[in-house]
Amino acid sequence: MAGARAYTTTPTLEQWKKDSSVALARRQDDAILCRIDDLLVQYGANGSAFGRIQLKADLFFTLDYWLKVHGRTPGMAKGRQPAVYELYKYTAHSLAAALSCTINTLPEYLERHFGRKLSYHGEHLDLVGQFATYLTRAEVEKYRLSFRKGKAYMWMWPGKGHELTRPTADGGLVTQERQQPKGMKLVLAESESASNKNVFGLKQWGGFAMSMGRDLYMARHHCGEGSAGPGSGGNFYHSSYLAGDPVLCAGTILIEQGIIKAVCNDSGHYQPDQANFMSFLQALMMHGVNVQNIAIYDYDRRHCVSGRDFLQRRGNFAQALLLSDTTAYRANSAAKGRYVSEKIEHKKRVAALWKQAVDGHIVANTLEGRLFFAEKLLSNYVRRDGQRTHAYDVNTTWILEVIATYYGPVPTARPAPPVPKGRQPPPLPPRAPPKRTNGPQLPPRPVRTH
Numbered sequence: 001m002a003g004a005r006a007y008t009t010t011p012t013l014e015q016w017k018k019d020s021s022v023a024l025a026r027r028q029d030d031a032i033l034c035r036i037d038d039l040l041v042q043y044g045a046n047g048s049a050f051g052r053i054q055l056k057a058d059l060f061f062t063l064d065y066w067l068k069v070h071g072r073t074p075g076m077a078k079g080r081q082p083a084v085y086e087l088y089k090y091t092a093h094s095l096a097a098a099l100s101c102t103i104n105t106l107p108e109y110l111e112r113h114f115g116r117k118l119s120y121h122g123e124h125l126d127l128v129g130q131f132a133t134y135l136t137r138a139e140v141e142k143y144r145l146s147f148r149k150g151k152a153y154m155w156m157w158p159g160k161g162h163e164l165t166r167p168t169a170d171g172g173l174v175t176q177e178r179q180q181p182k183g184m185k186l187v188l189a190e191s192e193s194a195s196n197k198n199v200f201g202l203k204q205w206g207g208f209a210m211s212m213g214r215d216l217y218m219a220r221h222h223c224g225e226g227s228a229g230p231g232s233g234g235n236f237y238h239s240s241y242l243a244g245d246p247v248l249c250a251g252t253i254l255i256e257q258g259i260i261k262a263v264c265n266d267s268g269h270y271q272p273d274q275a276n277f278m279s280f281l282q283a284l285m286m287h288g289v290n291v292q293n294i295a296i297y298d299y300d301r302r303h304c305v306s307g308r309d310f311l312q313r314r315g316n317f318a319q320a321l322l323l324s325d326t327t328a329y330r331a332n333s334a335a336k337g338r339y340v341s342e343k344i345e346h347k348k349r350v351a352a353l354w355k356q357a358v359d360g361h362i363v364a365n366t367l368e369g370r371l372f373f374a375e376k377l378l379s380n381y382v383r384r385d386g387q388r389t390h391a392y393d394v395n396t397t398w399i400l401e402v403i404a405t406y407y408g409p410v411p412t413a414r415p416a417p418p419v420p421k422g423r424q425p426p427p428l429p430p431r432a433p434p435k436r437t438n439g440p441q442l443p444p445r446p447v448r449t450h
Contacts, residue, residue: 004082007090022079029075031288063088115246122269134243143219147287151258152189188258209241209250214283217241238269249280262295278315351406374399
């Protein structure tokens with residue numbers, strides 16, 4: 001590797017690759033290093049002063065994370081450490097100058113600009129009521145997610161997902177965080193193992209929090225279970241991971257087989273905004289996660305956009321929702337779910353009306369009867385202004401398909417049963433053809449006798 005230089009300007013990609021190259025080590029094996037390369041390319045192409053500050057902050061967080069984990073992560077060559085550290089030092093000092101602060105107060109400024117502190121709601125529960133369970137740094141490491149080739153991995157052990165709901169004999173609540181789990185193993189992350197429908201209302205979603213150092217944690221949340229009450233410290237909130245310290249982002253997450261499917265910023269303790277979502281996606285990209293198809297929901301889960309559209313609109317949720325390539329209706333997964341369920345219920349109502357019509361002898365179960373029913377029913381699907389009352393196309397074919405789905409095809413006429421052999425009636429004698437006449441025949445006149 002070339003000797004580590006002290007940077008006075010942000011290096012170009014070619015210069016950086018030369019300074020950080022290591023023999024017998026491939027850059028593609030280090031996802032975080034590849035992210036550093038991408039950020040340097042973006043920084044050189046961005047002419048906006050504000051955009052450069054954002055990219056430099058992203059670069060600072062990425063370099064800081066590389067220095068933190070390179071000693072324990074496979075594929076990260078330790079020989080790159082001098083070059084990474086020199087770039088880290090220059091980035092930190094230049095970022096402090098851009099934010100008009102000193103290098104010693106830079107962490108505080110970063111928390112102020114990119115992090116979220118406890119909201120009034122969180123402070124009231126944690127500091128005043130002392131409801132929350134706070135984990136130590138050693139305890140929270142069990143819930144940290146790691147990433148390999150863009151997939152998330154978590155620690156698994158017997159009883160995981162129920163570690164915070166064990167009542168004691170005296171009616172208290174003991175947390176498994178205070179105990180050392182046995183048989184821990186690293187497996188593909190599944191948010192269902194950390195879900196609690198009573199808290200978030202969804203079965204497969206788990207709570208998460210991301211630290212200012214871009215460590216992602218996921219665990220099962222609970223509120224008021226067991227004997228958890230005022231002063232008991234038995235509840236597990238978003239503030240429990242980092243003991244009430246500021247976070248980069250928090251909310252709920254959906255992970256299946258290590259693939260992050262969706263995220264939501266529904267954290268009452270921190271109430272993260274769209275800028276925190278941007279920081280969260282940038283951290284995932286640092287880990288090599290493909291964020292293009294991640295569904296991003298608002299706080300109430302009424303609307304969602306894709307990660308691709310969200311990044312293209314620079315974190316503006318409204319623009320991503322209304323000005324994306326796909327329509328707002330198709331981008332809204334929640335609305336699509338309601339659309340499908342409403343369509344199923346509509347089919348059931350149409351089938352029930354058909355059965356009532358047949359049972360009431362209004363129509364016959366024939367093709368003609370079904371067509372008559374469909375035409376009469378269609379007259380109710382157009383308002384006075386001529387617009388349809390349903391988003392999907394309701395026509396005669398659709399109604400006939402609904403009837404066939406629930407009651408089968410149109411019944412055909414049954415043929416006459418065959419006559420058994422040996423019991424056939426004797427053939428009738430042939431009838432004589434009628435006599436042809438030129439006009440109507442009159443009965444013969446009676447003969448008069450004297």
